[in-house]
Structures are given as C-alpha cells and as structure tokens.
Amino acid sequence: MLKSILNEIKRMFRKTDEVFWHSEVQANKLVTHVVGLGIALLLTTWLLHVLDIFPMSSTLINMAVWVGIVELSIPYILSHYFKQETWWLKLVLLASLTLACASADVFLSYKVPLLMTIPVLLSSRYFSRSLTKTVAFLTVILFTLSTIGSVRVGVIDLNVVTLPENTMITVISRFLGNSFRAIGLDEGMLMRNTLLYSYLPKLLTYILVAVISVNIAERGRAMVLEQAAITQKTSRIESELTLARDIQKGMIPDEFPAFPDRNEFDLYAIMKPAREVGGDYYDFALIDNSHLAFVMADVSGKSISASLFMAVAKTLMKSHAKNGLKPSEIFRAVNNTLCDGNKTGLFVTAWMGILDLNTGKVIYANAGHCPPVIVRNGEPEVLSCKPCFILGGMENMEYPDFEIKLEKGDIIYLYTDGVTEAENVTNELYGTERLLNVIRGNYNCDMKEFCDSIENDIHDFEKGNEQFDDLTMLALRYKGSEAQSITLPAVVDSIEKVTEFVNDRLQKGNVPQKIQTQIDVVIDELTSNVTKFAYRDGKTGDISVEVDVNEDEVTMTFRDSGIPFNPLEQADPDVDAPLEKRKIGGLGLFLVRKTMDKLNYVYENGQNVLTVIKKLRK
Amino acid sequence: MDIKKETINGKTVLYLEGRLDTSNSSELENAVNEALETTDDLELDLSKLEYTSSSGLRVFLLTQKKVSEKNGSLVVSNVNEYIMEIFDITGFSTILNIQ
Known part of the structure; x- marks a missing residue:
C-alpha cells in the first residue's frame, strides 16, 4: 500500500502530458484564486477579531492568520511569477494549501473542520489520480499532526472533555480552553478523547472525500482524453475537407x-x-x-x-x-x-x-x-x-x-x-x-x-x-462572331481579299488544308468570272461573299448584281478531246462542280446568288 | 507566285512557286512566251506550286499547243497530289507530258 502510494507520488514529478497541459494551467489558475481568497479570508478574520466582532484568543488568531498568510503568499507569488505555466507549480500550490489548512486547524481546530477537505477537492481538478491520492495522503498526515498540535495549543472542543465529577463551571475567562488548561486537566485523557471523538470521524470524512475526488479526477481524465481523441479526429476530417475543397476547386x-x-x-x-x-x-x-x-x-x-x-x-x-x-x-x-x-x-x-x-x-x-x-x-x-x-x-x-x-x-x-x-x-x-x-x-x-x-x-x-x-x-x-460576309468591288484585286477573308474563317474552323486549297480555287474561279463577265457596258458593281463554317460543311454564297448568269447551265468541257480541239473556256466552272459537293443558283432581287457547299464529313 | 528560270544546254526550266490563279496567270504566260522565243525545250517544275486554278490550266494548255506547233518538247515535273488531281479531273493528264 505504502509502496503504491510512493509510486503515485513519484509519478507527480514529471512533466504533464500535452493533452492535459491546457487543463492544468486552468486548474493552476483556480487554485491560485483559492489561495488568494484564503489570504483575503485570513485578513478578514484578523480584522474582525481586531474590531472585537470575532472574540477569540488573540494569540491563536494571530498565530493562525500570520502563519497562514506566509504559507499562502509564497505559492501565490510563485504562481503569478510563472503565470501559472510551469509543471511543478501544482505541487507547490497544493502542498502549501494543505499546510496552511493544517496550521489553521492547529489553532482553530474544531471550528474549521471543512478546511482540510479543500486541497483534496481542488486536486481533483487536475484530472490526475496520482495527484489527488498524493494530496489525500498529505492531508491525512498533516491532519494527524494538526490534531495533536491542537490539543496542546488550539481551541478545545468541550464536547470531548471529560470533566471531573461535580465540576462547577463559573465563567471567569472569556476563553474556556484557557480555563480548562488552568485547572490542570489530564492531557492524556484530552488527547485520547480528541482522537476518538473528533479526529476519527473527521478522518473518515476526509477519506470519503478523497475517494470521491479520486473518482472525479479519473473521470475528468478520461473525458479530457476522449475530447482529445475527438479533436484529433475532427482535425483530420477538417484537413481532409480542405483537401477535398482544393480538389473540387481544381475540377x-x-x-x-x-x-x-x-x-x-x-x-x-x-x-x-x-x-x-x-x-x-x-x-x-x-x-x-x-x-x-x-x-x-x-x-x-x-x-x-x-x-x-x-x-x-x-x-x-x-x-x-x-x-x-x-x-x-x-x-x-x-x-x-x-x-x-x-x-x-x-x-x-x-x-x-x-x-x-x-x-x-x-x-x-x-x-x-x-x-x-x-x-x-x-x-x-x-x-x-x-x-x-x-x-x-x-x-x-x-x-x-x-x-x-x-x-x-x-x-x-x-x-x-x-x-x-x-x-x-x-x-x-x-x-x-x-x-x-x-x-x-x-x-x-x-x-x-x-x-x-x-x-x-x-x-x-x-x-x-x-x-x-x-x-x-x-x-x-x-458578342457574335466576326463578320461572316465581305462585299467588295468586282475587280481582279478583290479576289485576293475575298480569298484571305474566307481562308481566315476556314482556318478558325480547322478545315483540312486540302479542302482549303479546293475552296481557294473555287473562289478564284467564281469571283474572276464575276469580275470578267457580270458587269458590262461600262457598268461597275460589287461582289459579296458570305461564308459559314460548321463541323459538317462549309457554305459559301456568292452574290453579284450583274447580268443574270446561271453557271450550272453551262455545258461541261470535253476533257477527253485531243490537244488541238481543247477549248480554253469552261474549265473553271467545271473544276468548281467537280470539287464541291453542292451548288445552287437563284436569281433573286436583281442578284445572282450562287451557293456552294463543301462537305467536311463524308 | 514566283517564277525562277534556269537554262541548261538549251533546255529552259521554269520553277513555279506559290499559287497560280487569275491574278498571276498572265505572269506565267509572259514567262513562257519569253522562254519559247529562245528554246523549244521547256520544263515546268511544279514542286513548289501549291495549286492552280483554271487560269493556270489555260496557260498550261496554251503552252502545250505552242510547243506542239514548234515540234518542241514540254515537260511538267514534280506535280503535287492536289494539282495532279486537277489535271486528272480536267483531262490535262492526257495531254501534258507529266514526269
């Protein structure tokens, strides 16, 4: 038993786990507050006594108050110096508090029976079973010593004093204890009775409080650990979520x-x-x-x-x-x-x-x-x-x-x-x-x-x-696509501009090079025909070319206001004729018909409208 | 279109480069006529010619007729696939000496 207690004490002297650190600093703050309050309480007691509101032996009050203030001030100052943030502070705080409670108990004994439960109760706030057990152990030792001391110097509980038969009490002193000591009571009896009737029941109470406190400390410890596990899990989920968000944003x-x-x-x-x-x-x-x-x-x-x-x-x-x-x-x-x-x-x-x-x-x-x-x-x-x-x-x-x-x-x-x-x-x-x-x-x-x-x-x-x-x-x-048609005067110089205009659209439409070349030839044939034949007798006019490219086909529409001329009605040249019978005309339109997929001619609103379609997919 | 001229042992070679169409076919016609004044042996190298429209075909036809009248020789060489197709469609592959 003693060995296990020593083991528990040994455990106290090492640094706190990180998980408990925050909680320990909080606990240190609490204990420091209690210590501060204790100092204030002692000063108040002293003041009340000086004002004669609290009648007690001046010697006892002075002893209790000033010894207590010294014992509490040291940890109070230390705690503030270290801002509650040093691992051994809890030991100093609790030990001093226990000591202060015990010294108050020496002088004021049965008037302050609850004081000795305070250190144990506070220790449970540290969520450490070892610490609470250690403090309980210390409480029992100091309480035993304080009880013995109180019999000698403290106030006496008259209920534990066996008076000689037929004792007549006439109050001549303000403090009964002094009177009883003056009549020379049996010290042994006083000690025995105090231990039996006062010390023992209080000790049992303290042990009970200690057991409860140990349990609270254990439970608190488990809760902190659970909380830490949950926090860890949550932060893992959070970092996963952050990653997921980045992935989603990337999509x-x-x-x-x-x-x-x-x-x-x-x-x-x-x-x-x-x-x-x-x-x-x-x-x-x-x-x-x-x-x-x-x-x-x-x-x-x-x-x-x-x-x-x-x-x-x-x-x-x-x-x-x-x-x-x-x-x-x-x-x-x-x-x-x-x-x-x-x-x-x-x-x-x-x-x-x-x-x-x-x-x-x-x-x-x-x-x-x-x-x-x-x-x-x-x-x-x-x-x-x-x-x-x-x-x-x-x-x-x-x-x-x-x-x-x-x-x-x-x-x-x-x-x-x-x-x-x-x-x-x-x-x-x-x-x-x-x-x-x-x-x-x-x-x-x-x-x-x-x-x-x-x-x-x-x-x-x-x-x-x-x-x-x-x-x-x-x-x-x-915003609409760029111009899909171009209108220019029907002169030879315009052919190149029309070709450029159409080629630009063909390139944007990813039309294969070979088809682009065929279309270039078609533009050359058709526009040159217009420049040569459409406007006669000194008249001049325009040619307009519209182009539409989609994934299936290229559609070009050639318009001019010249004399009506249906290129589709022109007879094919004889391509098998021998050289000497070959004619020069008619080859251009023939090439257009041969290389394009669909031609359509109408004469409407005074215009020749020739639509040429080249399929991009067969 | 660019035309380069080379004469080797009385044979004239015209290298055609670019696009042969309405706007420039007369250049070729002039170059051919000029060449035929000094030689009957003509070669048209089309290795760098991208395409030809019917205006170009017209010049090829005229050239062939002139050379034939003079009993000379016209060779059209290095014809690309696309122009070959046009020669085929129009029957020019049967009247030109294509090498």
Whole structure:
C-alpha cells in the first residue's frame, strides 16, 4: 500500500502530458484564486477579531492568520511569477494549501473542520489520480499532526472533555480552553478523547472525500482524453475537407478570362460553397472551334456526399459533351449512368446549353433546374421551358432539346437556387424579382462585374445571416462572331481579299488544308468570272461573299448584281478531246462542280446568288 | 507566285512557286512566251506550286499547243497530289507530258 502510494507520488514529478497541459494551467489558475481568497479570508478574520466582532484568543488568531498568510503568499507569488505555466507549480500550490489548512486547524481546530477537505477537492481538478491520492495522503498526515498540535495549543472542543465529577463551571475567562488548561486537566485523557471523538470521524470524512475526488479526477481524465481523441479526429476530417475543397476547386474552370483569344463571347462564373465542399457546380468548354458547351448543376444535399456525386456527374457530362452530343443526348446518357447503382437517392438538377458561336443559336435541355435568365436589350426575362425530370432519379428519361437564338449583346445567366433562396435575418427569400432588378441595373457591365454585383447584392440582402446554401452562377454574353460576309468591288484585286477573308474563317474552323486549297480555287474561279463577265457596258458593281463554317460543311454564297448568269447551265468541257480541239473556256466552272459537293443558283432581287457547299464529313 | 528560270544546254526550266490563279496567270504566260522565243525545250517544275486554278490550266494548255506547233518538247515535273488531281479531273493528264 505504502509502496503504491510512493509510486503515485513519484509519478507527480514529471512533466504533464500535452493533452492535459491546457487543463492544468486552468486548474493552476483556480487554485491560485483559492489561495488568494484564503489570504483575503485570513485578513478578514484578523480584522474582525481586531474590531472585537470575532472574540477569540488573540494569540491563536494571530498565530493562525500570520502563519497562514506566509504559507499562502509564497505559492501565490510563485504562481503569478510563472503565470501559472510551469509543471511543478501544482505541487507547490497544493502542498502549501494543505499546510496552511493544517496550521489553521492547529489553532482553530474544531471550528474549521471543512478546511482540510479543500486541497483534496481542488486536486481533483487536475484530472490526475496520482495527484489527488498524493494530496489525500498529505492531508491525512498533516491532519494527524494538526490534531495533536491542537490539543496542546488550539481551541478545545468541550464536547470531548471529560470533566471531573461535580465540576462547577463559573465563567471567569472569556476563553474556556484557557480555563480548562488552568485547572490542570489530564492531557492524556484530552488527547485520547480528541482522537476518538473528533479526529476519527473527521478522518473518515476526509477519506470519503478523497475517494470521491479520486473518482472525479479519473473521470475528468478520461473525458479530457476522449475530447482529445475527438479533436484529433475532427482535425483530420477538417484537413481532409480542405483537401477535398482544393480538389473540387481544381475540377472547375475558374481562371478568367477562360478563353482570352475568343472574342465572340464574354463568360464569367462564381462558385461559393456554403461548407468546405458543395454540390453545386458550373462547367464550360469549347467542344470544337465554334461551339461552347456550358452547364449549371445542383446536387441534392450538401457537403461531401453531394461533392462526390457532383464529381461523377461533372465528369460524365464533360466527356459526353466533348463527343459532340446534343444536350438531350448528354442528359439521357448521364441520367442512365447516374441511375445505375445509385443507392443513396442523391440526384442532380442541371441545365445545359451548347452555343453556336457563329450563329448565336443555343440548343439546351433542362433537367429539373431553375430556368436561366436571358437579358435582351437590358430587359431580363426568365427563359421558361417545360423542365424535365432530374438526373439520377429514374432510368430512360427523355430530355428534349430546346432552342433559342442569342442576338449580339444578349446575356444568358445561369444560377442555382442558392441565389434566389438566399435568406435574410427575417427568413425572407431573395427571390427572382430582386435578381431581375439587380440584373437590370448591371447588364451593361462585363460579365465579371455583372456576377460580382449580383453576388454583392445577395450578400447585402443576407447581411447578418450565415450563407446557408451553395452560391453558384454563370453569366455568358454573346458578342457574335466576326463578320461572316465581305462585299467588295468586282475587280481582279478583290479576289485576293475575298480569298484571305474566307481562308481566315476556314482556318478558325480547322478545315483540312486540302479542302482549303479546293475552296481557294473555287473562289478564284467564281469571283474572276464575276469580275470578267457580270458587269458590262461600262457598268461597275460589287461582289459579296458570305461564308459559314460548321463541323459538317462549309457554305459559301456568292452574290453579284450583274447580268443574270446561271453557271450550272453551262455545258461541261470535253476533257477527253485531243490537244488541238481543247477549248480554253469552261474549265473553271467545271473544276468548281467537280470539287464541291453542292451548288445552287437563284436569281433573286436583281442578284445572282450562287451557293456552294463543301462537305467536311463524308 | 514566283517564277525562277534556269537554262541548261538549251533546255529552259521554269520553277513555279506559290499559287497560280487569275491574278498571276498572265505572269506565267509572259514567262513562257519569253522562254519559247529562245528554246523549244521547256520544263515546268511544279514542286513548289501549291495549286492552280483554271487560269493556270489555260496557260498550261496554251503552252502545250505552242510547243506542239514548234515540234518542241514540254515537260511538267514534280506535280503535287492536289494539282495532279486537277489535271486528272480536267483531262490535262492526257495531254501534258507529266514526269
């Protein structure tokens, strides 16, 4: 038993575990406060005594107070000197406190029976069983000594004194103890009775308090350890979340301008998850030289589960879009893949559009997503269409394509319900009206300022309220492609300019070199014909050439206001004739017919209109 | 289009470079006529010619006719795939001596 106590004591003399350090400093503060209060209490007692409100032997009071103040002041000063932050401070504090309590007990004995429980109780705050046991051990030793001392010098509990038979008590002294000592009572009896009737019951009480305190310390220790484990787990999860957020951010194109060399459109987007990671996302990509796919999606739920689902949906959509599918086909395929093995019931709402940069035509499909806003001539309007079912809900759903043509300067603004359902402190929703209003005020800005002003308006509205839902938006302004037609005077010098103009578009459209060469020949033949034959008798006029390149074909339309001439009616030259019968004319149109896939001629509004189509895919 | 001229042992070689079209076919015509004044033995090297339109074909045809009248010789050499295709389509591959 003694050996185990010694072991416990030995354990005291080493540095505290880091986990408990914070708690120990707090405990040191508490004990320092108690020590400070003890000093104040002693001074008050002394003052009361000096004022004669607290009548007791001056010698005892002075002894108790000043010995106590010295014993408490030393740890109090030390504690402040070390700012409660040194590992051995608890030992000094508790030992001094126990000593001070014991010395008070010597002089005031039975008047202060509770004092000796204080150190043990306080020690439990350190959550160390060893410390509490040590303090309890110290308490028992010092209490034993203080009891013995109190019999000799302290106040005497008259209840433990056996008076001689027929003792007559006449009070002549203010302090009974002094009187009894004066009549020469048996010291042995006094000691025996005090130990039996006062010391023993108090000792048992202290032991009980000690047992309880040890238990409290143990429980407290376990709780601190549990807390530490939880904190560690939480911080691991947090660092994982931070990583997840970075990954998610990396999946979303967030560098703007995203296509610095494209001036047909201005695009900007914002994604602000409410938590570390979110289920909203936007995405956009040029799927070929003249088509921009863009999508806004919202996964049900929030945080990690939603972000995982989002990653899958995003990857699927992008890969399908890159294959040149239409939104309807993409949604159909993505929906079926998402449904396959979707046991969680998570789903995605999405709106996807593919913009033809040459024409402004947007083909789009809506899978249960809130409709975007179209801004035309400064007036925003919600682009309603019959929304189809969400993605990931049910297999084999159909998502029809819709079409809208953007004019130059039109804006299409996509968002998730985090925008319209942002709440202010009075639980009011931001709503579509507010959104349309802020759009009206900012449609002239570039798309970054446009999105920023909407975001700021939402933040102003939410002021004081925590962002509850992910906030995601994408704004796209269609600026139109560069001129698709060129009009020049019908002279030989114009041929080169027309060729340059068309070649520029063919290059942007990644038209194969061989076809470009064929088209160059066609331009040469057709425009030179116009310059030579269309305007006669001194008349002059223009030639205009329009070109449209898409992934399937190149379409060129040649117009002139010269005399009506249908090149398709000209007979083919005889290409098998011998040299001497070969004619020089007719070869140009023949070459055009041979190398192009489709020619169409009309004479309308006083113009020759010749349309030439060259297919890029066979 | 650039035209370079080389004469070796009475044979004249014209190296054509670039694009032969309406705007420059007359340059070739002049160069050929000039060459035919001093020689009957002409070679047109097309290794660096990108394409030809019907205006170019016209010059090739005229040149062939003139050389034939003089009982001279015209060789068209190093024809690229694309121009060869045009020669084929228009039947020029049957009347020109292509090497």
